[in-house]
């Protein structure tokens with residue numbers, strides 16, 4: 001009985017470790033998410049760009065209406081910013097979870113603006129400036145993206 005109990009505990013432990021590994025591979029992908037998206041040769045310059053707009057309620061509201069409106073960010077990034085989108089069956093690389101504080105901290109505003117100007121190479125994230133958004137509007141929408149990281 002005791003031996004069986006020990007054996008059982010080992011099986012449970014093994015299953016926990018095995019499942020944990022699978023779960024990390026499938027959902028964790030933290031490092032992949034945090035890895036910079038701006039190409040290495042451009043990143044130093046991108047990091048020098050800072051948002052000229054203050055995070056006032058008015059500017060965040062403007063960003064919010066662009067996110068949900070003409071810039072249609074919401075279709076892929078979702079109403080809650082978690083990146084599951086509103087399109088059923090969205091395939092390919094999924095957008096980030098904007099509520100993830102580790103992701104928020106890993107990015108400078110300049111890197112995010114670079115992505116809005118150039119897209120994220122090799123993914124569905126296209127370039128929005130200047131075709132869809134002016135640079136000023138892009139900074140507004142980024143204030144809204146940042147607001148997902150607030151408590």
Ligand code: HEC
Pocket residue numbers: 033036037067071072073074075076077093094095096107111112115116120123124125126128141142145
């Ligand atoms: C067609 C779907 C789609 C639309 C529309 C879209 N995105 Fe994305 N976005 C993505 C995907 C996919 C990624 C992840 C790319 C990657 O893994 O590098 C992404 C990544 C990002 C990133 C972060 C990249 C990083 O550094 O981790 C930001 C910021 C972003 N999008 C903002 C926006 C904003 C703002 C809009 C609207 C102006 C928008 N996106 C519209 C699909 C979309």
